[in-house]
Amino acid sequence: MLHLASQSPRRRELLARLGVPFGVIEVDVPEERAPGEPPEDYVRRVAREKAGAGLLAMVAVPGAVVLGADTEVVLDDRVFGKPRDVADAVEMLESLSGRSHDVISAVSLVSAGREAQALCRSRVTFAELDAAAIAAYVASGEPMGRAGAYAIQGGAERFVARLEGSYSGVMGLPLHETDVLLRQFGIATGFPPPPGTTKGAS
Numbered sequence: 001m002l003h004l005a006s007q008s009p010r011r012r013e014l015l016a017r018l019g020v021p022f023g024v025i026e027v028d029v030p031e032e033r034a035p036g037e038p039p040e041d042y043v044r045r046v047a048r049e050k051a052g053a054g055l056l057a058m059v060a061v062p063g064a065v066v067l068g069a070d071t072e073v074v075l076d077d078r079v080f081g082k083p084r085d086v087a088d089a090v091e092m093l094e095s096l097s098g099r100s101h102d103v104i105s106a107v108s109l110v111s112a113g114r115e116a117q118a119l120c121r122s123r124v125t126f127a128e129l130d131a132a133a134i135a136a137y138v139a140s141g142e143p144m145g146r147a148g149a150y151a152i153q154g155g156a157e158r159f160v161a162r163l164e165g166s167y168s169g170v171m172g173l174p175l176h177e178t179d180v181l182l183r184q185f186g187i188a189t190g191f192p193p194p195p196g197t198t199k200g201a202s
């Protein structure tokens with residue numbers, strides 16, 4: 001049985017789109033970048049740690065497979081995780097305004113004796129944002145709890161002038177890469193029926 005080690009409602013929603021049954025484990029892994037740690041190494045490490053913490057919680061469950069993921073926004077050599085407060089969110093959005101940044105997401109799948117990981121890097125270009133747009137967006141509350149202080153799937157979609165890469169990867173769980181990983185572990189994915197329809201209905 002697959003378990004998602006995540007507190008993120010986005011990851012729950014994204015994984016459900018792969019049409020695979022899963023349980024959810026809430027893990028709390030500290031997200032602190034070590035001095036000089038390259039952004040990609042950091043994202044990979046945190047995803048692995050989340051999956052590992054989930055597997056530890058599932059130690060009594062035979063055959064458990066645990067998925068952990070991490071997403072960070074990288075601008076030059078700065079790594080933007082979730083903003084600490086409103087001022088931090090404003091500062092992140094000011095930095096991202098009118099520029100291109102990378103969004104790195106790592107997905108780790110672990111079971112007893114087996115571990116695999118996929119990495120997804122996307123390039124996002126923001127339009128120029130004026131102070132009023134930033135203030136209004138931050139006041140909406142959406143930036144909090146989100147890497148880089150924005151949600152591509154929410155109010156920030158109007159800020160995105162260009163995206164090269166994976167929309168689901170930017171949102172927090174790259175679905176193509178996750179699908180491939182799950183299949184490697186023998187977990188069959190599918191297509192959930194659209195809401196309001198019954199399975200098998202034409």
Ligand SMILES: Cc1cn([C@H]2C[C@H](O)[C@@H](COP(=O)(O)OP(=O)(O)OP(=O)(O)O)O2)c(=O)[nH]c1=O
Nearest residue numbers: 006007008070071146147150151152170171172
């Ligand atoms: C860039 C971006 C990030 N995000 C979110 C996805 C993640 O929830 C969050 C990045 O923080 P993460 O530390 O990757 O995840 P999390 O702490 O929310 O959840 P958990 O560790 O329990 O799995 O930012 C969006 O929702 N939309 C976006 O466009």
